[in-house]
Amino acid sequence: MTISGRAQYRTRVLHDESRRDLRDPSRPRPIRLYQWEPQPRPATPAPLIIVSHGTGGSGSAMEWLVGPLVTAGFRVVALDHHGNDFIDGYEPEGFLFGWERPRDISFTLDALAKEEMLGPVGAAGFSFGGYAVAALAGARVDSQKVAAVLAETIPLPEIPEFPGVLAALRKKVAQDELLIHIDRSGADLTDARIRAVFQVAPGWGPLVTSSSLASIQIPVEIIWGGADTIAPFHEINCYLAGIPAATGRSAGPEVRHEDFFDPAATNTKARDHVARQAATFFTRHLGHPCQVDRPRGHQ
Template identity: 30%
Template sequence: MSFRHVFAAALAAATTAASPALAANAGFMLLHEPRPNGPPVEVGVWYPTDAATAPMSFGSWGHQVAAGAPAAGQRLPLIVMSHGNGGFFGGHADTAQALAEAGFVVAALTHPGDSYKDQSRATAMADRPAALAALIGFMLDASPLKAKIDPGKVGAFGFSSGGFTVLAAAGGKPDLTKVPAHCKAHPGNFDCKLTAGRPIPADALTAPWVHDDRIKAVVSAAPALGFTFGRDGLKGIKAPVQLWKAADDEILPGDDYAEAAHRNLPKPHDYRVVVGARHFDFLTPCNAKPAPEVAVICASAPGFDRAAFHKTFNAAVVRFFSDQLVAP
């Protein structure tokens, strides 16, 4: 199962101060990060600004931003964001907006080869942490906001495949040879259906895992392939971790994903299980009636209020990154 068409339809339809001065609003710009061996990478960037905002839509998603406005503050902390399989840079727009309003620069990429418009490398998991490290370098060295960012204050946020990505980029070393046995036992799980239809490329099985010690704090929500790490695979993570699990996750069910990471992280960490939440409840709440193609992503379980949850979720994410990257 892929969500390529889901996100394509969506786009077509289209608190603590973390800097010397807390900005009133969030600015936004869309950048294109050059790559030596492929087309540029699409990067959405949110940042603090004092300019007036207006609604901006991503199909069924949206955010309240000042497009292209000047950034406020100096030596701002940076958060890089990694989306899930078949996603795009705007899947966590409300969380990015909340972070920007709290004084962070937030850069979210659309992963090459694993997005709503291109699934050619969807199971090449080693590509992902490498792309995230390249994004950090781009934001610090070449982006229009490079002079505003403190290179010593970098965090990473990821969801689903992105949750796996940030754990790997922060020092985790997964063992993908564990996937066949897992999928023999759980053939109906999303990851197993995905790899059955698109096996992990041979070059991805032998590629080195890129770790980036510039990452000083990690938020991982509903991480995919958590079982591939084990305790030895997570011992390289030195950064503080906030880990989230949807209690009723229908895409990555059971204890092999977030729960496996929780069991095997060697250092104390902030682990939160969201009662009543499904997998996609970590995505930005839909603020428009969704097309049938996106209904699966926008829908929550009866009685679960995604918008209310995101107020709590965003506040917790902002607080965690503020405590780890800003507090003395």
């Protein structure tokens, strides 16, 4: 058990035998979990929120979003996405094969469901994680655009956490194997267990097909920063305009992408406000944690 601020979480690592470790193909893909439980634990399963971190981040760094959810009574699980988290280090596939992220989440839900009954499930993601949770709702990547990015026909913005990531990928992954991954990128990764999605400054919007966004039926809330140059509004709008039931708002005209993750950021009020909005959103769409599945006679 780890104590972080007022919230307590435990950490463990799952292994997905269907996919390989990016450093050692003889081993299964690792997925590290950070699990927060509401205290006291309710008699019936509390709604579960699963959280996906941003590029090069970690589930352990998402407590700014997790804290208000746990305080509201939700059960919360944040993930480390293999090859893209600062705990274990970086691999080029972790930055470029984003479609593996929603698979991490679905695998985690499968594992948790084997241990105990799941309550209603929601998903929240920041930046790269914003795409991942949208994919669980039905967003699908355009494989042709992915191929163009990897071929540098479509420019890839420089990634500060991994300069030269495309060159590193070409050095590591053979062309025939890369074609397999590109074909895999366009798969439908919808997970019917996800009932609501909360995106914060989501990435990858321009790579997602408009038809897949139009098919999303569950509630989606989208928050962005008015001064964000990493996930600017015209990219956020791919999701906002494309998802029929999506609602959204700016966190403020001065809010940058960094304000959501940088420990040195001074604009923590906006970040805290967004986290409280997430708790309100999930309470509205998943039910109050203390009231889920409560018999009518006890309401």
